[in-house]
Amino acid sequence: MKKLLFIATAVLMTVHLIAQQDAVKPYFTVEELPDLIKCLPAPPAFDSPEFANDVVRYQWGKTQRLDSARAAIAKRDAVWSYDALLAEFNIPFGLDISRTGTPEIWKLLETSLVTTDQMRVAPKAYYHRLRPFEMYGEHLLSPETEDDLRGEGSYPSGHTARGWLAALLLAEINPARADTIFARGWMYGESRVIEGAHWQSDVDATRAAASIGYAALQTSADFREQMEKAKAEFNALTNKPVRSTSKKK
Numbered sequence: 508m509k510k511l512l513f514i515a516t517a518v519l520m521t522v523h524l525i526a527q528q529d530a531v532k533p534y535f536t537v538e539e540l541p542d543l544i545k546c547l548p549a550p551p552a553f554d555s556p557e558f559a560n561d562v563v564r565y566q567w568g569k570t571q572r573l574d575s576a577r578a579a580i581a582k583r584d585a586v587w588s589y590d591a592l593l594a595e596f597n598i599p600f601g602l603d604i605s606r607t608g609t610p611e612i613w614k615l616l617e618t619s620l621v622t623t624d625q626m627r628v629a630p631k632a633y634y635h636r637l638r639p640f641e642m643y644g645e646h647l648l649s650p651e652t653e654d655d656l657r658g659e660g661s662y663p664s665g666h667t668a669r670g671w672l673a674a675l676l677l678a679e680i681n682p683a684r685a686d687t688i689f690a691r692g693w694m695y696g697e698s699r700v701i702e703g704a705h706w707q708s709d710v711d712a713t714r715a716a717a718s719i720g721y722a723a724l725q726t727s728a729d730f731r732e733q734m735e736k737a738k739a740e741f742n743a744l745t746n747k748p749v750r751s752t753s754k755k756k
Contacts, residue, residue, distance in 0.1 A: 533622035534727040540622070541719050543630045543663065547712050550636045550662045557708055564707035565639045568700040572648055577701065584666065584698035585649040589617055592669055595695065599687040600677050602744060611740040615733045616676055623672055623720035624665070631660030640703040648702045656704055663713040664705045670695030671717035679734065680741050 551557035572578045583595065593604045593616060606613050638661040640647050647653050674692025678685040696714060699705040724730045741747070 531618055531621045533625065534618060534724060534730045535622055537625040537628070540626050540723055543626050543716050543719070544633050546719055547630065547663070547716060550634055550706075550712075551708050558706075561639075561706040561708050564700055565643075565703065568703060571701045578648060580694065581698035581701040582649050584670070584695050585647075585652055585702050585704070587652075587655070587666070589620060589669075592673060592695075596673060596677055596688065596691060599684060599691040600681060601684050602681075602741065609740060609744065611733070611736040612680065615680075615730075615737040616673060618733065619676055619724055619730065620669055620672060622724065623668065623717065626716065626720055627663055627665050627668055630663055631665075634660055634662045636661040636706075636709070638704055639706055643703075645703065647704055652704070661705055662709045663716050664696070664699050664709045666699050667696040667705070667710045667713040668717045668720070671714045672721055675717065675721045676734075680737050 551561065571581070583591065586592075593613075597603045602609065604612055604616070638656060638659075639645075640653070641657060647656070671692050674688050674695075678688045681688070696710040699710055700707055
């Protein structure tokens with residue numbers, strides 16, 4: 508029965524993911540990417556110190572909702588779209604990111620995210636971890652998202668994976684702003700705890716998962732070519748000189 512549930516859940520999540528991808532061709536198929544079930548440890552057991560920390564952090568997240576400014580950020584971070592995600596990085600990145608204004612940067616980010624989004628499907632279905640708001644029978648900070656999340660595995664966190672990967676990519680394009688970019692990427696993961704949608708251990712493991720995906724992307728010639736186009740576009744739009752990679756003779 509558990510195996511059938513795993514297969515059914517994985518199929519449904521895959522169909523949903525394909526619908527999201529539209530015509531974007533990923534750099535790798537899911538079979539060519541690292542298997543997160545093999546890469547990451549299982550979620551913490553209920554009687555472990557790690558889960559005790561999860562409970563403490565869940566309570567911490569609820570206290571953060573009392574800060575209206577932080578709560579507003581967490582609610583924005585809960586929106587499941589590339590447009591909403593990347594808009595949060597405009598200020599840290601130092602440039603507005605859009606399909607029309609920065610097409611090369613957008614193409615790099617969208618294709619990379621579509622590629623690594625595939626990695627979360629199998630472990631979510633395999634572990635089928637109960638989300639915090641489900642376990643406690645409480646509402647999310649953004650209750651309108653509950654129906655979409657209820658019954659979907661909590662481990663790993665899709666939002667955190669997207670936020671941390673976006674930070675890794677944008678920091679490579681604009682290393683001068685890496686500190687502010689990574690700070691916002693870190694906050695993006697914390698927002699999932701504040702929402703009550705994920706345990707802290709989900710978020711912690713997912714940052715590692717996103718880094719694994721980022722490392723895999725580096726082995727794609729198409730990714731590297733698009734990264735260079737994205738850097739050139741950024742330099743042109745910010746009037747930064749393009750550094751030559753050729754050696755002086």
